[in-house]
Amino acid sequence: MKIALKYGIAVTFVIAAWVVLKHFVLHLEWRSAQHADIVVFNLAAILGLTLGIRSKRTANGGSLAFFDGWKTGMSIAVTYAILTSLYFVLLLMIAGPKIMHQEGETSIPRAFVGVSVMFAVLGAIFSAFISLLLRKSH
Numbered sequence: 001m002k003i004a005l006k007y008g009i010a011v012t013f014v015i016a017a018w019v020v021l022k023h024f025v026l027h028l029e030w031r032s033a034q035h036a037d038i039v040v041f042n043l044a045a046i047l048g049l050t051l052g053i054r055s056k057r058t059a060n061g062g063s064l065a066f067f068d069g070w071k072t073g074m075s076i077a078v079t080y081a082i083l084t085s086l087y088f089v090l091l092l093m094i095a096g097p098k099i100m101h102q103e104g105e106t107s108i109p110r111a112f113v114g115v116s117v118m119f120a121v122l123g124a125i126f127s128a129f130i131s132l133l134l135r136k137s138h
Helices: 002-025 030-059 066-095 098-102 108-134
Strands: none
Touching: 002 030, 002 066, 030 066, 030 108, 066 108
16 A cells, blocks of 8 residues: 555656646646646656566565556556646646646536546556556566
């Protein structure tokens, strides 16, 4: 669980920092920032999952079964999916609904379910590929 928290929080921090930078410093709106969001969100997830799964392999003495890696990746993905959704709730409470409209979204429940599910599903897929690449047995 320690690995999931460490890397899940790290991914959430990168995503949160990007959102603050995008909205409050660069003032990018939905259309101009959509591709950048995809790149930043996915790179943060892939990097966090890779580092977390590699950390699990190190903790296992250099050995990593596919399922152990995938399970570790899933715990990281669920952690950052939940934390990022909570961050967006906090941001919505502070900045108001205007920020959601900039993202092209008008339904608050649909937006949060979408973020959580999307991050968890993509995290499962990324974790499977990363676990295949990093698996190692003695």
